[in-house]
Amino acid sequence: MNRDLNIDQTELVGAWQERLPEVLNVGDQAQVMADEADQQAIRIHIATAGHQMYSFDFKCAYVDSREVNVQLIDVERDGRTTDERTEPIQELAQDYTRHIHECAQSLQPKTRQ
Template sequence: MTEASVLNIDTDSLVQAWQKTLPTVMKTSDECHIQADEKFPDTLLIHIKNAGRSHYSFDFRCKYVDKREVHVDFLDVEQDNKSIDEQTEDIRLLIEDYIRDIHECAQQLKGLTKQ
């Protein structure tokens, strides 16, 4: 088990907590998968599959700045496993929604990460 550098929780427990909590703040039909970034112990990689007919999937990097705050980077969006332009209005709105969901999840887990 690796210790997250700015957190007092091991990475495996952090990933499990995110995997349990993030779906509760997202639209119920969307799916997510959380994994630790092997290179950076205070960073999570988040993959979200949009439940709509568009078959979009999104990748984000979520880095803990401190025990309460995260910085979220959008990495990629795909449709049917092919990268697509993220500059369309629909895609930008979905990215913004998911970033809000990720921040909300971090807020819900602050009791765990502040220990």
């Protein structure tokens, strides 16, 4: 059964902005924005804690009210685009993708309205 997303994008961004920092690693910073091109999606910018100075940009699109498709858009190190195929970056990206899915699951009561 396909359930459409029944929540305003602005409300969705607010819920994510509130919840995502709670599931990320301590010290990581997250910024959640509306995806201007897709009402069923949000953009997530995560800056890693520590000396690595990495930042990750993800697109998180709702397939339905329960499932999200997370796509890594860009990785930067100290403000410059970096090779996202290296093992440490892949591991971090997978870790953040898990956190994003975890956040989406915790927001299901809001997205299922």
